[in-house]
Amino acid sequence: MTDHLSLVTINALADGELSAEQLAMANDHLAACPACTSTALVQTLLKTSVAKAAQRHAMPPGLEQRLRLLALRETSQSSPGTAQALRPARQSAFAGWAVAALLLLVFSGVIGLLHRGQRAEVASVEQSAQVTEVSDLHIATLAASQDPQVISSDRHTVKPWFQGKLPFSFNLPENLPSDTKLDGANLTYLHNQPVAQLLYHIGRHRVSVFLMQRKSGEAVSESQSEHSGFKVVNVGVGDLDLVAVSDVDPARLLELVGIIKGVQAGGR
């Protein structure tokens, strides 16, 4: 077969842009042409891979709030109703200011309370989403049965491998508990942020330890949870968050987490 589908057609197929008639013709051709089928498969995989990889720049935490305030200021400046409302206030300026000040106090108190509640709620939702995502990443690593991107039990090999790949640095412990071994590491992404996934095994159990830069300035207090049968331990270390996932005995997981946490201050 000499008349292959054009790349434009194959891309339109991958993007779901072919009409029913064009799609039928393309399918007929693909049924008889392994070369075009292979190209179409790669273009489709490329599309989905790009979709995942290119979603990497997370919005800085304060930007949305800043834009909300700008929008509020913009609309209050341009609203004719606001300007009109200010004019008659001159006659009873003092009373107006007093009422405004009182209202401001009440509002700021109420908003402060609401904001604190919302923040706690958001933090809880974010933590639960993180637990789900790290568990999924750990399960995907187990299921893929592929070698780590850097295979080594030597911390002097694993740590330098991340240079230039992560916007932060970290330490790895030299002395590990008995029966615990470093297998290697992967560069992965969590909430569109690059993350170090350290792979250990404790006995026959495999462990993923994720090290990531904290988004907000607040340190995460130690928390433990369970997801799909995996124990998830989350601790804050300086500017980093450390999340460990495994089905190993929780005490042994906590021991490993404690050792990794301990060396982040600069010790070994």
Added chain:
Amino acid sequence: MTLLPWKRAAQKTGPQTSTFEDLALPLLPSLYNVAFWLTRNQTDAEDLVQESFLKALRGFASFEPDTNFKAWIFRILRNTYLTSRTGLAARRTVALEEELDEQRESGAGLYPEGAIDRQTPEINLIRLADRAALNAALEKLAPPLLEVILLCDVEEMKYKEIASVLEIPIGTVMSRIARARTALRRTLEAQNTQPREWGA
């Protein structure tokens, strides 16, 4: 139905502002992601999103409610980017357009058969799963190809919407997408020839 005066006033001003925020705020992460890819810099990306957001807010009265808001605000972002970038980036865009036109005029065809190896080596499939390699390949794309692939693959826009954002014909959208993916595959293939870093 007759509305009370205060309700009429509320209809004129209130809902439009809230509607803008309802429509624009959920798109901020997408706008920021594209802005960062275009500017390659957090500060410039924040400035670009902020400027585009304010332009969109100020021009929201001109937005037709039944049309595509996402395409509209991305068009504002893209036009803001084009006017705020240095002359170097603009020259690069023009150079690529000229290159595309030259190829079209020469009759050589944009994608001659064999431009891509149709017998895909298995290594390519493996390479596609490597996010770092893909990101490196994306960073090498020229801006006109990068923006079209971001809108198509990441923002999942239809060709018609992309044409509206970029203000180009659909045929150009299609050819740029094909060109962008060809470039990505070539870069990934070239990366395969480089030794991979493995630990001891």
